[in-house]
Amino acid sequence: GENVEQHPSTLSVQEGDSAVIKCTYSDSASNYFPWYKQELGKGPQLIIDIRSNVGEKKDQRIAVTLNKTAKHFSLHITETQPEDSAVYFCAATLPTSGKLIFGQGTTLQVKP
Amino acid sequence: KAGVTQTPRYLIKTRGQQVTLSCSPISGHRSVSWYQQTPGQGLQFLFEYFSETQRNKGNFPGRFSGRQFSNSRSEMNVSTLELGDSALYLCASSSGQKETQYFGPGTRLLVL
Numbered sequence: 001g002e003n004v005e006q007h008p009s010t011l012s013v014q015e016g017d018s019a020v021i022k023c024t025y026s027d028s029a030s031n032y033f034p035w036y037k038q039e040l041g042k043g044p045q046l047i048i049d050i051r052s053n054v055g056e057k058k059d060q061r062i063a064v065t066l067n068k069t070a071k072h073f074s075l076h077i078t079e080t081q082p083e084d085s086a087v088y089f090c091a092a093t094l095p096t097s098g099k100l101i102f103g104q105g106t107t108l109q110v111k112p
Numbered sequence: 113k114a115g116v117t118q119t120p121r122y123l124i125k126t127r128g129q130q131v132t133l134s135c136s137p138i139s140g141h142r143s144v145s146w147y148q149q150t151p152g153q154g155l156q157f158l159f160e161y162f163s164e165t166q167r168n169k170g171n172f173p174g175r176f177s178g179r180q181f182s183n184s185r186s187e188m189n190v191s192t193l194e195l196g197d198s199a200l201y202l203c204a205s206s207s208g209q210k211e212t213q214y215f216g217p218g219t220r221l222l223v224l
Contacts, residue, residue, distance in 0.1 A: 043215035
């Protein structure tokens with residue numbers, strides 16, 4: 001079945017630096033890749049998503065890139081702020097299914 | 113628009129009991145998915161409902177069941193609770209199977 005690997009598991013950056021989180025998926029038929037941010041005591045919040053017909057998508061300080069050949073996608077956060085500190089999850093889904101397969105999560109700490 | 117709501121937010125049960133969790137999707141959304149989140153296994157898909165029909169099911173034992181009502185509200189039930197069922201149970205709603213999923217705050221279940 002589909003599997004998603006996420007790295008790193010923890011990431012610590014200084015405020016203002018960039019952060020990059022990478023995910024690899026196993027099923028080449030996967031066609032939708034959302035990223036979620038989860039703060040303590042809350043449910044995952046969608047921050048950006050990308051579909052397989054697009055190579056890159058940007059939303060202010062957040063961008064996602066997709067390499068279908070290599071089967072990996074990445075989240076880029078620029079000019080990080082302390083409020084970016086949270087757990088980030090990547091996910092993938094197949095066109096035949098609505099279920100999200102999640103990576104293991106990355107705990108991002110932004111130091112002021 | 114109001115977001116996904118889940119009740120109750122916290123629950124303590126003992127082994128052998130059963131529990132029912134409730135989810136109200138975003139208005140107009142007809143698809144509801146359930147996920148279990150634990151520190152060891154991460155976020156795992158339980159099942160998905162659309163128009164009162166279960167469309168997908170994850171790899172969980174038959175003790176886990178769900179249903180969806182005509183107003184799209186959904187419930188999940190866990191019978192004969194085990195210690196390992198302690199987790200955050202998340203509900204997500206979307207307008208369709210291949211659409212973006214929006215998560216609720218979750219129900220934290222503790223089994224003693």
